[in-house]
Amino acid sequence: MNREILVVGAGPTGLSLAITLRRYGVPVRLVERKPEPAGVSKALAVWSASMEVLEGMGVMDALLAEGARLHSLRIGSGPRELAAMAIGDGIDSPYPFPLLLSQARTERILAAKLAELGVEIERGVELTQLSQDQEGVTAELKHPNGRVEIQRTPYLAGCDGARSTVRQALGIEFQGYTEPQTYLLGDVLIDGGGLDHNSIYLWWHNGGTVALFPFEEATWRVFAVRKPGAGDEATTIAELQEHIDRHGPAGLRLHDASWLSAFRINERLAERYRAGRCFLVGDAAHIHSPAGGQGMNTGIQDAVNLGWKLAYAANGIGNADLLLDSYEAERRPIARSVVKAAARKLHLAFGGGRLDTILRDVAVTVFGNMSAVQKMLQVELSETEIVYREGPLVALGSPPRKPRRTGVGARARDAALADPPRRLWSLLSEPHHSLLLFEDSRHPIPVDGIMEGTGDRLTGR
Numbered sequence: 001m002n003r004e005i006l007v008v009g010a011g012p013t014g015l016s017l018a019i020t021l022r023r024y025g026v027p028v029r030l031v032e033r034k035p036e037p038a039g040v041s042k043a044l045a046v047w048s049a050s051m052e053v054l055e056g057m058g059v060m061d062a063l064l065a066e067g068a069r070l071h072s073l074r075i076g077s078g079p080r081e082l083a084a085m086a087i088g089d090g091i092d093s094p095y096p097f098p099l100l101l102s103q104a105r106t107e108r109i110l111a112a113k114l115a116e117l118g119v120e121i122e123r124g125v126e127l128t129q130l131s132q133d134q135e136g137v138t139a140e141l142k143h144p145n146g147r148v149e150i151q152r153t154p155y156l157a158g159c160d161g162a163r164s165t166v167r168q169a170l171g172i173e174f175q176g177y178t179e180p181q182t183y184l185l186g187d188v189l190i191d192g193g194g195l196d197h198n199s200i201y202l203w204w205h206n207g208g209t210v211a212l213f214p215f216e217e218a219t220w221r222v223f224a225v226r227k228p229g230a231g232d233e234a235t236t237i238a239e240l241q242e243h244i245d246r247h248g249p250a251g252l253r254l255h256d257a258s259w260l261s262a263f264r265i266n267e268r269l270a271e272r273y274r275a276g277r278c279f280l281v282g283d284a285a286h287i288h289s290p291a292g293g294q295g296m297n298t299g300i301q302d303a304v305n306l307g308w309k310l311a312y313a314a315n316g317i318g319n320a321d322l323l324l325d326s327y328e329a330e331r332r333p334i335a336r337s338v339v340k341a342a343a344r345k346l347h348l349a350f351g352g353g354r355l356d357t358i359l360r361d362v363a364v365t366v367f368g369n370m371s372a373v374q375k376m377l378q379v380e381l382s383e384t385e386i387v388y389r390e391g392p393l394v395a396l397g398s399p400p401r402k403p404r405r406t407g408v409g410a411r412a413r414d415a416a417l418a419d420p421p422r423r424l425w426s427l428l429s430e431p432h433h434s435l436l437l438f439e440d441s442r443h444p445i446p447v448d449g450i451m452e453g454t455g456d457r458l459t460g461r
């Protein structure tokens with residue numbers, strides 16, 4: 001059988017998965033329904049944990065060159081600033097800040113890296129159907145000229161977004177609900193108001209909220225919500241200006257919109273992530289409000305988690321079923337809490353009657369200026385605290401000798417290694433696992449014994 005793993009969808013998730021598979025030497029085919037790369041900004045924030053895995057993919061220099069670092073979140077009500085939160089405090093990462101750039105640019109950088117690894121995106125090719133048996137998956141692919149191709153593949157990854165054809169073909173439910181309001185979005189230029197282009201502004205007044213996110217050289221994303229029952233029709237720059245004048249910081253004039261959208265928000269999670277040899281990854285598996293900016297980030301991290309396991313399975317290393325089942329066991333609980341937290345943040349920022357608004361003002365003024373609260377929020381959003389202690393792979397490890405001191409399954413802290421000099425985390429981002437042995441001269445470690453029987457899976461340094 002053809003050994004190529006079929007990845008469906010060349011958004012940030014599919015691109016990250018294809019890169020990860022290639023880094024492990026696995027052949028990949030990546031098909032994308034759209035004939036051209038996406039031009040709209042969508043996800044603006046790349047968080048620390050994503051940047052750590054993107055460093056492993058070799059794209060961080062390009063992302064840093066094109067993105068801007070976010071410095072602060074300013075929350076205000078009418079003429080008053082209630083809280084100013086410094087961003088980047090307390091995140092234990094080589095990238096302790098969110099990086100702002102448009103998703104279109106992020107995708108372009110990922111696609112260029114994938115091309116370097118020898119994979120071109122097959123554009124205009126749509127997966128229309130699939131079936132599977134014990135040995136593999138049969139996919140029906142429709143080409144731009146109408147030709148229908150049947151491809152056999154050992155594994156198929158559905159990175160095909162919220163309306164996933166793969167999820168529907170597998171009959172997996174997308175459980176959740178649609179938020180009742182219509183949200184408005186505009187990527188615009190803004191004159192006046194003296195806004196700092198490295199800060200996010202979240203402002204409420206007169207019973208409504210607006211949020212402003214800076215990105216690229218001078219563009220702002222304006223985000224607002226229509227009154228319930230006010231319809232779903234397209235928005236205009238005049239409607240956004242009205243929201244800013246009524247609820248936002250004073251003195252802003254919006255102009256030159258590059259993207260305007262009115263949309264409903266879904267909060268949903270796939271009932272399963274795996275069906276036999278097929279997997280759901282990224283928005284195909286979870287979708288939620290953009291509050292907190294976690295969607296693309298969670299998808300990239302899903303892709304890396306599944307990627308190395310699929311690569312091991314494809315290369316015949318380890319127990320394929322155990323590894324592949326651990327993808328859902330590790331990643332679905334993370335998505336469940338991301339979906340819940342994003343809905344909570346959306347309702348806190350954009351919901352509420354008069355009493356709720358007064359209470360929110362007091363809460364934000366008191367808690368929003370406390371550094372402990374600021375740190376907690378940032379660490380949550382950075383996704384650096386994600387660990388898989390409850391997962392089936394960690395459960396395979398021997399019980400720790402001192403359970404309270406030994407964090408089995410915990411995130412490794414970075415450290416400077418002496419000989420040769422390098423950062424510990426630089427080792428961890430390479431496409432293999434690392435076993436670190438800390439020798440004490442009084443109790444030498446029998447390294448040869450440990451290496452015995454591992455073949456070329458373990459090499460000493």
Ligand SMILES: Cc1cc2nc3c(=O)[nH]c(=O)nc-3n(C[C@H](O)[C@H](O)[C@H](O)COP(=O)(O)OP(=O)(O)OC[C@H]3O[C@@H](n4cnc5c(N)ncnc54)[C@H](O)[C@@H]3O)c2cc1C
Pocket residue numbers: 008009010011012013014031032033034042043044045046103125126127128159160161162164165166185281282283284290292293294295296297298299
């Ligand atoms: C306004 C807005 C703001 C956002 N802000 C943020 C943010 O700040 N941070 C963040 O992390 N996330 C954010 N998100 C979410 C983020 O955009 C998504 O989570 C992200 O795009 C998901 O990536 P994906 O690759 O999983 O899916 P997608 O980006 O949807 O990509 C799926 C791809 O699959 C292709 N496809 C679909 N069906 C088929 C088929 N049958 N055959 C072949 N190809 C197919 C599609 O054409 C598409 O290119 C935001 C989203 C929106 C709408």
